[in-house]
Amino acid sequence: MMTRRRMLALGAASAALLLAGDRVKGASAGAPHPLARGRAVIPTQNTSPSPTPTPTPAPPSPTPLPRRKEAVHRVHDVLPDAPPNAISLTIDDGPQPEWTPKMLDLLAEHDVKATFSLIGIQVKQYPKLAQRIVAEGHQLCNHTMNHPLGIASMSSRQVDREITEAHDRICDATGVVPKFFRSPGGAWSRAVFGSAARHGMLPIDWDIDPRDWSRPGTRHIKKSMLAAKGGDILLCHDGGGDRSETIKALGQVLPKLKARGLSFVLL
Numbered sequence: 001m002m003t004r005r006r007m008l009a010l011g012a013a014s015a016a017l018l019l020a021g022d023r024v025k026g027a028s029a030g031a032p033h034p035l036a037r038g039r040a041v042i043p044t045q046n047t048s049p050s051p052t053p054t055p056t057p058a059p060p061s062p063t064p065l066p067r068r069k070e071a072v073h074r075v076h077d078v079l080p081d082a083p084p085n086a087i088s089l090t091i092d093d094g095p096q097p098e099w100t101p102k103m104l105d106l107l108a109e110h111d112v113k114a115t116f117s118l119i120g121i122q123v124k125q126y127p128k129l130a131q132r133i134v135a136e137g138h139q140l141c142n143h144t145m146n147h148p149l150g151i152a153s154m155s156s157r158q159v160d161r162e163i164t165e166a167h168d169r170i171c172d173a174t175g176v177v178p179k180f181f182r183s184p185g186g187a188w189s190r191a192v193f194g195s196a197a198r199h200g201m202l203p204i205d206w207d208i209d210p211r212d213w214s215r216p217g218t219r220h221i222k223k224s225m226l227a228a229k230g231g232d233i234l235l236c237h238d239g240g241g242d243r244s245e246t247i248k249a250l251g252q253v254l255p256k257l258k259a260r261g262l263s264f265v266l267l
């Protein structure tokens with residue numbers, strides 16, 4: 001009986017370890033995992049001997065996609081059947097307790113659905129905000145765990161950890177498996193495309209960038225966004241600092257773009 005109970009306990013422990021997957025590695029920040037080389041998604045913690053190791057992403061398991069060589073940046077690359085006047089709004093670097101609620105209120109007021117590129121550590125800190133984004137009908141995009149701007153020169157193990165941890169945080173908080181990945185600063189590499197593909201995510205960039213994160217002034221943000229044409233993916237931010245200019249600009253830009261006949265679609 002004792003032996004059986006002990007076996008069950010051991011089984012549960014190794015199952016928990018497996019389920020935790022890269023989250024366990026992520027918890028020990030900075031400490032290189034001795035077994036994690038290259039494709040870090042492979043569950044190297046598997047304690048049972050296996051002659052043919054099979055790559056198994058952390059649950060819930062997305063369907064891997066082929067590795068791409070470039071990110072998509074047109075609405076019609078994602079939605080080929082969208083009408084020609086379709087445009088899509090992406091909002092990066094949240095969730096953030098001050099600006100994300102303001103952004104959500106604004107989008108609700110103008111009946112616009114958007115794609116939120118979430119940073120994993122912030123999802124961990126503000127899971128309810130991530131849930132609110134989903135509850136209000138918006139789309140989620142993985143934007144890495146820590147937003148490393150040097151991601152393009154990181155090893156594939158480091159890249160995979162950034163992406164897997166964010167993936168797990170987003171799934172845990174919202175139950176949503178993100179279908180899109182946006183690289184911090186739009187910096188791409190073979191490793192980044194590879195990890196996004198293994199996680200079943202389409203890499204996305206943008207066409208219209210008002211550089212609102214740099215606080216260039218409401219006028220500049222408005223002018224840049226009003227240049228949008230059918231098929232464009234628009235970028236702005238709800239995280240990374242004071243976003244009052246972004247909110248103010250969008251309050252005028254959203255109705256103007258709609259009045260011009262452009263139609264916001266969800267990626």
Ligand SMILES: [Zn+2]
Pocket residue numbers: 092093143147183184185
């Ligand atoms: Zn970003």
